[in-house]
Amino acid sequence: MNINSKTAAANAAVEYIENHMVVGIGTGSTVKPFIEALNKRVEAEGMTISAAVTSLESRNALHKSITIIDPSLSQLIDITVDGADRASRDFYIIKGGGGALLREKYVALNSKKNITIIDESKIATPLNGHPLPIEIITFGYESTLKRLDILGFRGKLREADGKTFVTEGGNYIYDIEIKEDIVNPRAMHTSLKGICGVIETGLFLQTSDIIIIGKNDLSVDVWNKGK
Numbered sequence: 001m002n003i004n005s006k007t008a009a010a011n012a013a014v015e016y017i018e019n020h021m022v023v024g025i026g027t028g029s030t031v032k033p034f035i036e037a038l039n040k041r042v043e044a045e046g047m048t049i050s051a052a053v054t055s056l057e058s059r060n061a062l063h064k065s066i067t068i069i070d071p072s073l074s075q076l077i078d079i080t081v082d083g084a085d086r087a088s089r090d091f092y093i094i095k096g097g098g099g100a101l102l103r104e105k106y107v108a109l110n111s112k113k114n115i116t117i118i119d120e121s122k123i124a125t126p127l128n129g130h131p132l133p134i135e136i137i138t139f140g141y142e143s144t145l146k147r148l149d150i151l152g153f154r155g156k157l158r159e160a161d162g163k164t165f166v167t168e169g170g171n172y173i174y175d176i177e178i179k180e181d182i183v184n185p186r187a188m189h190t191s192l193k194g195i196c197g198v199i200e201t202g203l204f205l206q207t208s209d210i211i212i213i214g215k216n217d218l219s220v221d222v223w224n225k226g227k
Contacts, residue, residue, distance in 0.1 A: 002119070002216065003033075004214070004215070004216045004217070004218055005119035005120075005214035005215060005216060006029070006030055006032075006033045006117075006119070006214060007033050007214070007218065008214035008215060008218045008219060008220050009030070009033075009034075009117035009118065009119065009212045009213065009214030009220060010030075010033035010034040010036070010037045010117060010214075011037055012117075012212045012214070012220045012222070013034055013037075013081045013115050013117050013212055014034060014037040014038050014041055014081075016079055016081075016113075016115060016210075017038060017041065017047075017049070017079065018078075019045070019047045019048060019049075020047075020048050020049075021049060021050075021078040021079060022049075022050045022051070022052065022069065022075065022076070022077050022078045023038070023049055023050070023051050023052070023077070023078065023079055023080070023081070024051070024052045024053075024054075024071070024077040024079065024080025024081070024082075024107040024108070024110075024111050024114075025038075025051050025052070025053045025054065025058050025062070025080070025081060025082070026054050026058070026080070026081065026082025026083060026095075026098070026100070026104050026107070027054045027055040027057060027058050027082075027098035027099070027100040027103075027104065028082075028083045028097060028098030028100075029083070029098075030082075030083025030084075030117055030118070031058060031081070031082060031083055031098075031117075032061065034081050034117060035058060035061045035062060036061075038062075038063070038066075039061075039062065039063040039066075042063045042065060042066060043063060049065075049066050049067070050066070050067040050068070050069050051066050051067070051068055051069065052068075052069050052070070052071035052077050052080075052107055052110075053068060053071070054071070054082075054100045054103040054104045054106075054107055055098070055099075055100045055103070055168060056168060071103065071106060071107050071110065072106070076110060076111070076112055077107060077110050077111040077112065078111070078112055078113070079111060079112065079113045079114070079115065080107050080108055080111040080113070080114045080115070081114075081115045081116075081117060082095065082104055082107075082108070082114070082115075082116060082117070083095075083097075083098070083116065083117055083118060084116050084117075084118050084122055084204075085097045085122065085130045085133075085202070086122055086123075086124045086127050086128070086129065086130045087116055087118050087122055087123060087124070087208075087211055088123070088124060088125040088126055088127050089123070089125040089223070090125065090206075091206045091208055091211070091223075091225050092126075092127055092182075092185040092203065092204070092205060092206065093116060093127075093203070093204040093207070093208060094127055094130055094132055094133075094202050094203060094204075095133075095202050095204055096132075096133030096134075096135075096173065096202030097130075097133065099133075099158070099165060099167055099173055100167065100168065101133055101134075101135055101173075101200060101201075101202045102135045102167065102169055102171065102199060102200045103168070103169065105200055105204065105207075108204060108207045108208075109207065113209045113210070114207050114208045114209050114210070115208065115209070115210045115211075115212060116208040116210070116211045116212070117211075117212045117214065118211065118212070118213055118214070119213060119214050119215070120213055120215065122213075123213065126181040126182055126183050126185075127178075127181065127182040127185060127203075128178060128180070128181045128182065129178070130178065131155060131175035131176055131177060131178060132155075132175070132176040132178055132182070132188075132201065132202055132203065133158070133173050133174070133175050133176075133201075133202040134173070134174050134176060134192055134198055134199075134200065134201045134202060135167060135169075135171045135172070135173055135174075135198075135199045135200045135201075136171060136172050136173075136174050136197050136198055136199060137171055137172075137197055137199060138166075138170065138171060138172055139197075140197060141157075141172055141197065143196075143197065144174075144195065144196065144197030144198065145157075145174070147195050147196065147197065148174065148176075148195060148198075151191070151195065153176050153192065153195075154176070154177055155174055155175045155176040155177045156174070156175060157172055157173070157174055157175075158172070158173040158174070158175055171199060182203075185203050185205060186205055188201075188203060189201050189203040189205060206225065208225065209224070209225050210222060210223065210224055210225070211223040
């Protein structure tokens with residue numbers, strides 16, 4: 001996703017934010033320009049905004065006047081903006097490239113409205129062309145990997161700086177190779193969740209209400225779920 005596409009999608013998404021909203025904020029390179037655009041609006045308009053963030057990275061990038069709330073609390077989030085690794089026309093999405101899929105799903109499911117921002121290269125109907133991240137517990141992870149392999153879910157543990165990547169929640173990310181179309185995301189999600197040691201999958205099952213596709217010429221396409 002190049003800078004023009006990111007900027008276009010971010011600028012379109014920030015227009016949905018209103019004063020006094022609680023805003024959920026995802027993680028990853030696509031979200032950075034949205035945070036920049038939000039910071040500019042808060043500064044220019046004196047907006048009062050609270051944020052439920054999914055990572056320390058996103059938290060540190062926010063304007064100092066934005067109040068941080070704990071996303072684990074029962075308070076509903078008005079609107080959440082996040083990126084995606086792949087998105088289909090029927091609103092099935094792969095997330096987790098930024099390593100925060102569990103927290104992103106918590107926030108998404110606690111939001112009144114979800115907006116996903118992508119570029120055209122991320123569109124895939126049905127889902128394909130990108131590994132599927134899943135979050136697994138560190139305890140006994142070797143056994144979890146064996147169970148995944150037996151069921152045909154082959155891939156590799158994610159690494160960072162030459163070490164096994166650990167999420168902010170203290171878990172591992174296992175990236176499953178996707179060699180064929182995911183024709184039934186719900187069935188795959190259910191199958192993976194049934195494996196002992198798997199906490200959550202990067203399959204987001206129609207949680208998004210709006211998908212904004214940024215383009216190189218700074219224009220956007222907007223998909224609304226159900227239309």
